[in-house]
Amino acid sequence: KNWDWNYGWASNGAEGYAYDEIKLIPHGLSVCITAPAVFSATADSSPERHAEIAEILGGKSVRKEDGGEALSDVLREYLHTLGVPDGLNALGYTDDDVPALVAGALPQKRVLCISPIDTSAEPLAEIYSNSMKNY
DSSP: OOOOOOGOOOOOOOOEEETEEEEEEHHHHHHHHHHOOOOOEEEEEEHHHHHHHHHHOOOOOGGGGHHHHHHHHHHHHHHHHHTTSSSSSGTTTTTHHEEEHHHHHHOOHHTTTOSSSOOOOHHHHHHHTTSSSOO
16 A cells, blocks of 8 residues: 555545555545544534534534534434445555554644644544444
8 A cells, every 4th residue: 555645544545546556535535434533533622513513414403512423423424325435444444554544644734733632643543443434
């Protein structure tokens, strides 16, 4: 597997687009596949905002303290309905890839520095692990 991509984890998949013999996962797909785990992880940073978006997307009332999980659940429903592959496993990743995914993500300071949560190796590994299967 080759890690030559601006997001280290975006190229580590068995499925994707070939580019100079490198498998590339499209940016939008890589973002939506990890979104449920990301919003679960960021929930405590702004529970009101997570609940508000979950209500808008899901069409039902959400308690503030349940916002992150509610938003993640709504996103999983959308992903499933739209036929998006079921997590990173469906793109060819396994738990054995998590350390390399984290290593590829850590240099992406322009993305990580705006995160409302700790973006050291351990929380990123948890996000990737929680993104292996979405539904």
